[in-house]
Amino acid sequence: MTGPDAEIVRFDNVGLRYGTDKEVLTDISFTLFPGTFYFLTGASGAGKTSLLKLLYLAQRPSRGKISMFGTDAITLPREHLPGFRRRLGVVFQDFRLIPHLSAFDNVALPLRVAGVEEDDLRKPVADMLEWVGLGDRSHARPATLSGGEQQRVAIARAVIGRPDMLVADEPTGNVDPDMAVKLLRLFEALNRLGTTVVVATHDVHLLRKVPDSLIMRLDRGRLSDPTGALRYPPRRAGLVPSR
Amino acid sequence: MSEVPALSPTLARRLRTAGAAITGASETQLVPQARLSGPMPWVIAIMVLLTAIAAAAGLALGNLAAQASADLAGGVTVQVVNAAPGARMRQANDALAVLRETPGVAQVRLVPAAEVNALLEPWLGTRSDDPAAADALPVPALIDARLDGPANAAALDRLRARLAEVAPDARVDAQAGWLEPVFAALDALRWLAVALIALLALTMMAAVLLAARTALDSHRGTIEIVHMLGGTDAQIARVFQRSIAIDAAAGGALGLALAVAVIIALGRRFEALGSGVAGGAGLGWVDWLLLGLVPLAGVALATITARSAVLRALRRML
Ligand SMILES: Nc1ncnc2c1ncn2[C@@H]1O[C@H](COP(=O)(O)OP(=O)(O)OP(=O)(O)O)[C@@H](O)[C@H]1O
Ligand SMILES: [Mg+2]
Numbered sequence: 001m002t003g004p005d006a007e008i009v010r011f012d013n014v015g016l017r018y019g020t021d022k023e024v025l026t027d028i029s030f031t032l033f034p035g036t037f038y039f040l041t042g043a044s045g046a047g048k049t050s051l052l053k054l055l056y057l058a059q060r061p062s063r064g065k066i067s068m069f070g071t072d073a074i075t076l077p078r079e080h081l082p083g084f085r086r087r088l089g090v091v092f093q094d095f096r097l098i099p100h101l102s103a104f105d106n107v108a109l110p111l112r113v114a115g116v117e118e119d120d121l122r123k124p125v126a127d128m129l130e131w132v133g134l135g136d137r138s139h140a141r142p143a144t145l146s147g148g149e150q151q152r153v154a155i156a157r158a159v160i161g162r163p164d165m166l167v168a169d170e171p172t173g174n175v176d177p178d179m180a181v182k183l184l185r186l187f188e189a190l191n192r193l194g195t196t197v198v199v200a201t202h203d204v205h206l207l208r209k210v211p212d213s214l215i216m217r218l219d220r221g222r223l224s225d226p227t228g229a230l231r232y233p234p235r236r237a238g239l240v241p242s243r
Numbered sequence: 244m245s246e247v248p249a250l251s252p253t254l255a256r257r258l259r260t261a262g263a264a265i266t267g268a269s270e271t272q273l274v275p276q277a278r279l280s281g282p283m284p285w286v287i288a289i290m291v292l293l294t295a296i297a298a299a300a301g302l303a304l305g306n307l308a309a310q311a312s313a314d315l316a317g318g319v320t321v322q323v324v325n326a327a328p329g330a331r332m333r334q335a336n337d338a339l340a341v342l343r344e345t346p347g348v349a350q351v352r353l354v355p356a357a358e359v360n361a362l363l364e365p366w367l368g369t370r371s372d373d374p375a376a377a378d379a380l381p382v383p384a385l386i387d388a389r390l391d392g393p394a395n396a397a398a399l400d401r402l403r404a405r406l407a408e409v410a411p412d413a414r415v416d417a418q419a420g421w422l423e424p425v426f427a428a429l430d431a432l433r434w435l436a437v438a439l440i441a442l443l444a445l446t447m448m449a450a451v452l453l454a455a456r457t458a459l460d461s462h463r464g465t466i467e468i469v470h471m472l473g474g475t476d477a478q479i480a481r482v483f484q485r486s487i488a489i490d491a492a493a494g495g496a497l498g499l500a501l502a503v504a505v506i507i508a509l510g511r512r513f514e515a516l517g518s519g520v521a522g523g524a525g526l527g528w529v530d531w532l533l534l535g536l537v538p539l540a541g542v543a544l545a546t547i548t549a550r551s552a553v554l555r556a557l558r559r560m561l
Contacts, residue, residue: 058471060561079475081561086473096468113474157472 007031007070008165008196009055014064016050024050026221028064030230032165032198037191039207040200042218048200049093049169051218055198056090056167057081069164086114089163089195091171095154097142103129103149104138107156114161128156131186133179147174155183165196172206184209283454283487284494287541290447291498292505294440295537299506301436302530308429311422317349318418319394319402321386325412328381335384337409345405347391347398354385394419447541451487451548458483458549459556466553470560480553484546491545495538502534 009032016025024047032038040048053059054066057073066073068084076084089110097106104125111121129138132152134145142150151174158166166187172180180203188210191197199206207215217224321338325331335353342351359382390398394417406413419426459466462483469479510525526534 056471058561078558082473082475084473085471088473090471096464096471098465098468109469110472113469113472113478 006033008034008068010065010067011054012065014054014061014066016047016054016059017062023062024221025054025061028223030216030223030225032196034164034196035191035194036196037188037210037213038196038198038216039210039213040198040216040218041202041204041207043220044202046218047221048202048218052090052167052169052198052200055165056088057084086110086161087164089158089161089166091151091154091158091166091168093169093173093200095142095150097150097153097157099142102139102141103134103145103153106142106153107160110157110161124160125156128160129153132156132183148176148179151175152179152183155186159186159190162190162193163195165198166190168197168199170201171199172201172203180206181209281454281490283451283490284497286450286454287447287491287494287545288498288501290443290450291495291538291541292502294443294447294541295499295502295534296505297436297439297443298534298537299502299526299530301433301440302526302533304429304433304436306525306527306530308426308433312419312426315417315419315422317390317392317394319388319390319399320416320418321388321402321406321410322383322414322416323386323410323412324383324414326381331381331384331412334410334412335386338406338413339386341405341409342386342388342402345402347401348388349391350387350389352387354387356382359383359385444540444544448544448548451491451545452552454487454549456552458487459553463556466557467560470557476554476557479557480550483553484550487549488542488546491542492538495541498541499535499538502537506534 011028011030014025014028015023017023028051040051042048050059054061057068060074069087071080071084073084098109101109107128108121108125111125126135126138129135132155134149134152134156137145137149140149142153145153151171155168155171158168168187171187172183175183184199184206187197187199201207207213214230216230223230321342323331323335323338325334339351339353342348363382388402392398399415399417403413403415406415466479506526
């Protein structure tokens with residue numbers, strides 16, 4: 001399970017600055033392995049969202065190297081990006097639902113973009129909405145949904161395509177603790193199917209809910225790696241218990 | 244805890260295929276369609292209306308010039324200007340005889356006095372058939388000749404040389420020469436029509452570009468999301484292209500319908516003039532076909548402009 005084939009993402013000395021400001025991410029190096037569950041924690045403003053943006057290819061780093069799915073993601077030609085993005089599921093911190101589409105159409109969007117026929121997507125989308133507890137709200141527009149409901153639509157959209165990697169930015173920030181646990185179960189189930197999961201959160205209670213997870217801690221733009229599990233990954237990441 | 248809804252592996256695999264089309268119904272609903280409510284169709288309708296009228300004018304003028312010059316090419320007028328009716332008639336008849344024997348002259352005829360009088364009637368008033376009255380205001384004798392070749396300066400000089408002896412008072416002119424300034428004016432008008440069409444096309448491009456940019460700005464969020472979900476530039480451009488093409492087609496159809504109505508009405512007016520010259524200014528079926536291409540060109544222009552605007556904006560995103 002070692003070697004470049006076994007890793008899904010690798011960061012080498014990555015730095016990121018916006019414009020000419022000082023770096024918001026400095027010397028970030030880590031490796032993500034397939035089928036592993038990661039939490040990304042850190043205080044507000046530590047750079048979690050910035051790191052995830054690099055992960056979901058919405059931002060290029062100012063320096064350093066990033067490889068994804070065994071390919072150099074920085075020199076990747078533009079026309080290959082959609083193929084990469086379709087292997088990712090993203091829950092944005094601000095949801096980013098399309099306002100004039102219903103919950104159903106928002107969740108169906110990744111499938112439609114990928115060219116899935118209407119007949120093939122109706123049931124999976126309906127099931128997914130049912131699962132996140134919005135079966136009866138599938139015709140509602142985002143503006144008529146509560147913050148927590150919008151967040152669940154965003155999560156359903158991110159997982160509907162069963163991505164190779166799920167990147168979620170504070171996915172439980174707007175839901176009650178019971179729903180938070182339920183959504184974590186969804187991520188875990190996806191993880192068991194082989195998806196690498198990266199969840200950014202500052203809710204430390206959440207970390208304990210997923211026993212087999214690894215923790216990445218950001219402190220003012222620097223990644224601390226208390227167990228060394230990120231820089232010197234265990235041979236089978238999934239078997240290493242979290243602290 | 245219930246089991247997570249399963250996604251069939253084939254469905255999951257389909258997700259990786261890049262470049263697929265967003266399927267029919269959903270493609271159109273990605274961008275909210277406010278068809279025919281925005282300024283776009285109206286702008287296109289006006290542009291197509293003006294372009295079609297300018298094109299029709301240009302084509303009609305072209306037809307008029309072509310027909311007139313075909314009628315007049317090789318045409319030569321010989322006038323015998325002599326105040327004495329006897330000398331005038333003799334010179335005219337001699338000239339006629341010489342011209343009949345001149346090689347290169349295909350047709351020749353003496354224009355009857357009645358026809359000449361009719362031609363002059365608008366200027367001189369009705370003339371009685373009384374020869375005395377007629378001679379009070381001498382009118383030249385006219386000979387209408389048609390050459391095999393063009394009535395250029397060399398051909399005219401040759402005719403003048405042959406006529407000089409028998410008809411010293413003959414004046415030889417090319418018929419087209421009389422209309423030279425008219426042809427020059429027609430040409431200038433045709434270039435004006437071409438220039439107008441070019442300007443209208445530029446204006447339409449600018450209007451479409453602005454409309455596409457506005458649409459793009461109001462849907463930037465949607466575009467970014469579809470982009471982040473793995474939508475290709477071509478997919479996203481197609482959505483916009485299509486919505487603008489539909490607007491442009493509606494506007495183009497309206498514009499063409501109005502233009503056809505205007506052109507037919509104007510055509511009737513010109514026919515009512517009954518003038519032989521304006522009669523040559525009609526439109527043939529090829530011309531109507533060309534006019535039909537105007538809205539199609541408008542739709543193509545709008546679509547291409549919109550597409551390139553969207554693609555340029557997308558290229559600025561990672
Ligand atoms: N687009 C941007 N332009 C300039 N500075 C930015 C931009 N995005 C983030 N920053 C800055 O980068 C730093 C890290 O921001 P980031 O959003 O990554 O933090 P975060 O850990 O996600 O915080 P939170 O927990 O509040 O979401 C902050 O100081 C922020 O002001
Ligand atoms: Mg954040």
